[in-house]
Every structure is written in C-alpha cells, then in structure tokens.
Amino acid sequence: MSDVTVEVMEKKLVTNQRPTDAIVGESPLHHADLASIASQGPQEGGVHFCEHKLLGLLTLRCVPLPQQQEEIESLLGVALPMAPLTSVTKDDTSIGKVSVRWVGPDEWLIIVPGDEAFDLETRFFETLSGHFSLVNISGGSTVFDVSGDQVVSMLKKSIPVDLHIREFPVGKVVSTIFAKSGAIVCRLGENQFELVVRRSFADYLWLWVQDASREYGLVVKTS
Amino acid sequence: MFYIYCPHCCEHREEEEFHAAGQAHIPRPLDPDACTDKEWGEYMYFRKNPRGIHHELWVHSAGCRKFFNITRDTQTYEIKEVYKIGEKPSVVANAVEVQNSHTQNSSKTPLENTLESQSGATL
Ligand SMILES: [Zn+2]
Numbered sequence: 001m002s003d004v005t006v007e008v009m010e011k012k013l014v015t016n017q018r019p020t021d022a023i024v025g026e027s028p029l030h031h032a033d034l035a036s037i038a039s040q041g042p043q044e045g046g047v048h049f050c051e052h053k054l055l056g057l058l059t060l061r062c063v064p065l066p067q068q069q070e071e072i073e074s075l076l077g078v079a080l081p082m083a084p085l086t087s088v089t090k091d092d093t094s095i096g097k098v099s100v101r102w103v104g105p106d107e108w109l110i111i112v113p114g115d116e117a118f119d120l121e122t123r124f125f126e127t128l129s130g131h132f133s134l135v136n137i138s139g140g141s142t143v144f145d146v147s148g149d150q151v152v153s154m155l156k157k158s159i160p161v162d163l164h165i166r167e168f169p170v171g172k173v174v175s176t177i178f179a180k181s182g183a184i185v186c187r188l189g190e191n192q193f194e195l196v197v198r199r200s201f202a203d204y205l206w207l208w209v210q211d212a213s214r215e216y217g218l219v220v221k222t223s
Numbered sequence: 224m225f226y227i228y229c230p231h232c233c234e235h236r237e238e239e240e241f242h243a244a245g246q247a248h249i250p251r252p253l254d255p256d257a258c259t260d261k262e263w264g265e266y267m268y269f270r271k272n273p274r275g276i277h278h279e280l281w282v283h284s285a286g287c288r289k290f291f292n293i294t295r296d297t298q299t300y301e302i303k304e305v306y307k308i309g310e311k312p313s314v315v316a317n318a319v320e321v322q323n324s325h326t327q328n329s330s331k332t333p334l335e336n337t338l339e340s341q342s343g344a345t346l
Contacts, residue, residue: 084233084287104287105231160237174232175286177239182285 012125016118017139025114027053028142028202037220045217046150049209052143052223056117057196058110059103060124062132071128075120076100080108087173087186095120101173101186101196109184109196114138142202145223146209147192150216155193157212159183165190179208227281228305231289240285246270247278247292274298276316 018025029051062068064080073079077093081102089099099111112120117138124134146154152163159176162168173186181201186194197205210218225238252258252266271277277297282290294303294314303314 084231104289107287160239175288176236177285 014118014121014125015136017136018115018118025054027051028199029053029206032203032206034220035222038222041220042217043219045213045219046148047146047154047209047213047216048148048151048219048221049206049213050145050221050223052145054114055138055143056110056112056114056120057136057138057141057143058112058117058121058124059135059137060108060110060132061106061134062130063106064132065130068128068130068132075123075127076110085172085174087171089188099186099194101184103173103175103184111143111196140199141196142199144195144197144205144209145188145192146195147189148216148219149191150213151191151193154209154212154216155185158208159185161185178205181205225300225302227293227302229283229286229289230291230305230307231287232283236283236286240283242282242284244280244282244290247280273316276303276314278312 034051060072060080064072069080069082076098077095078088078090078098078100081088081100083102084105085102087099087101089097091097095116096113101109101111103109110120117136121134121136124132128134155163159178161174161176168174168187170187170189173184175182175184177183178185178195178197181198181204183205184196186196188194195205225241226235227238227241228235229241249266252262255263258266275296275298277295279293279295280290281293282288290308292306292308292310292312294306294312295301296303304312306312
C-alpha cells in the first residue's frame with residue numbers, strides 16, 4: 001500500500017486564456033492575411049471560405065443524468081443534443097450564439113463567443129453537479145465556414161462521408177478525416193458547412209481548400 | 224476497403240476512419256502479481272490467428288473515438304456483426320472449430336479458464 005494521500009480539490013482551477021485586452025489574440029491563419037485576400041481577391045466563385053476567429057471552444061464529457069441535462073440546458077440556453085450525429089445552434093441565448101455538436105456518446109463540443117468561454121467554464125464548475133469534465137480547447141482549434149454552390153463538390157474531394165442531403169441533412173455533424181487531417185464537419189445549410197479543425201493543421205487545410213476549390217473559384221470572406 | 228457500421232455513431236463509415244486494435248475479449252489476469260510468467264506471457268503476447276470467424280477490437284479513431292467489437296470472417300473478410308464492449312457476440316465459430324480450439328487450449332491454466340468463464344466469451 002502506498003503512503004500517498006490524495007487531497008480532493010474542492011475547486012477546479014480555471015484559467016482565463018485571454019486575461020486582459022492588452023494581449024492580442026492571433027488566429028492560426030493570421031499569417032495568411034485573409035482580410036487582404038477578401039478585399040483584393042476574387043469576388044465571385046463556387047466556394048466561399050471564411051475563418052471564424054478566436055471563438056470559445058469547450059469539450060464537455062459526461063454521461064448526463066436527467067438532473068445534469070437540466071443544469072446544462074440552463075447554463076447553455078440550449079439542451080444537449082443526445083442523438084448521435086446531431087447538433088443545436090441558437091443565436092439569441094443570454095451569452096450570444098451558442099452551438100453544441102455531438103462528438104461521441106459521452107462527448108460534446110460547445111462553441112460560444114470567444115470572450116464568453118472563461119465565464120461559461122467558471123459557471124459550469126460552480127453549477128453543474130455530478131461527474132463530468134470540461135476542458136477549454138479554444139487555443140487548440142479554429143473554425144472554418146465554407147459555403148457556395150460548389151462547396152459540396154469541394155468537400156467530396158476532402159472527406160470520405162456521403163454528403164447527399166438525404167444522408168447528410170442540415171444540422172448533422174460528423175467527426176471525420178479531412179484530407180490527411182481531421183475535422184468536425186457540421187452542415188449549417190444546404191450549401192454551408194462548419195469545419196472545426198486543429199490549430200496546427202489550419203494552414204495545411206487552408207492550402208488544401210484553396211487547391212480543391214481552384215476549378216470552382218474561391219472567394220475569401222471576412223467574418 | 225471495409226465499410227464499417229459504428230455502433231456509437233449508428234451509421235456506416237469508411238475504413239480509413241477506424242483502426243483495428245487486435246483480438247477482442249482478452250481479459251487481464253485479475254492479480255498480475257499472483258500469476259505465473261507463462262500466464263502473463265500468454266496474456267501479453269499470444270494471439271489467435273484463426274481461419275474463419277474472428278472477434279476483433281476496433282476503434283472509431285477519427286470519429287467518436289469509441290472502441291467496439293467486430294466479428295469477421297478472415298477467409299472472406301465479411302463482417303458478420305458489430306457489437307459494443309461488454310456485449311457478447313451472437314455469431315461464433317461452429318461447433319467443430321470450438322472443439323478444436325478446446326483441444327488446442329487444453330494447456331490452459333485454471334486461472335485462464337476462470338477468466339474465460341467470467342468474461343463469458345471465447346478467448
Ligand atoms: Zn463512431
């Protein structure tokens with residue numbers, strides 16, 4: 001038997017990833033200068049690309065009991081999507097636009113405005129009862145928005161998932177392979193998709209999207 | 224290419240989203256300090272290589288990242304069934320093969336036999 005005693009922490013240490021306004025956050029595609037491409041590049045094309053910079057991303061893991069589900073709903077303003085491959089998005093909660101993506105049977109990705117992530121994380125640890133894990137992954141991922149008439153053709157080159165609207169309706173979310181990387185792909189509209197990608201793969205995927213969109217024409221937009 | 228049904232995502236996905244994690248239903252000796260080197264070595268290193276029905280552990284590594292079991296025919300590559308961890312396979316090797324494997328496994332220790340009956344599945 002070991003002599004080590006483990007002290008149970010009553011409060012979890014939550015760190016604000018953006019402690020002051022003096023620290024300027026840079027998105028993983030900062031170097032690509034998307035704003036210049038948006039103003040000087042092509043204005044018409046089959047695929048539209050936009051990076052939603054510096055959003056708040058939280059990974060929630062738990063097997064929620066009914067009481068926890070209620071508590072989570074009151075924290076987020078939306079209920080957890082419990083059915084596999086489903087998602088919810090609500091524009092007008094008390095903390096602004098909130099999206100929740102099903103990732104696994106005990107895992108969800110929560111997307112909130114960047115300046116709300118720390119407060120929401122703090123409130124989760126104050127309010128939510130029972131066994132759960134919440135990790136702020138805002139610094140590790142970024143969000144792309146791809147849309148346009150030819151966006152499905154572009155994605156067909158990139159992911160091994162059936163994108164027909166019957167198989168992949170609006171609101172469906174999948175974690176899958178994207179080129180040689182991975183992405184969480186959510187359909188926001190018939191011709192609009194959200195990609196949550198790793199920070200370290202953002203540049204690679206941006207280059208991939210440019211190449212895959214070449215034959216349709218790529219329009220860069222600012223969010 | 225396999226087209227694999229993930230029992231957690233509840234739909235078929237391409238094989239490249241998955242990783243095979245070897246033979247399924249390998250119980251760890253309950254008390255590693257109390258088992259012999261032979262028992263531990265068999266648990267660590269020795270795996271079946273059957274011709275026919277095989278139970279395998281797979282993980283949906285690019286998707287929901289959950290492990291699950293697949294019963295597959297190693298001759299035809301046909302996936303017979305997919306079932307979650309903790310569940311028992313309904314498709315098992317036929318009686319003759321089971322008998323053969325019993326004769327082959329006659330060198331099993333009492334611990335292995337106990338573990339086998341506890342896990343409720345063929346090793
Ligand atoms: Zn899955």
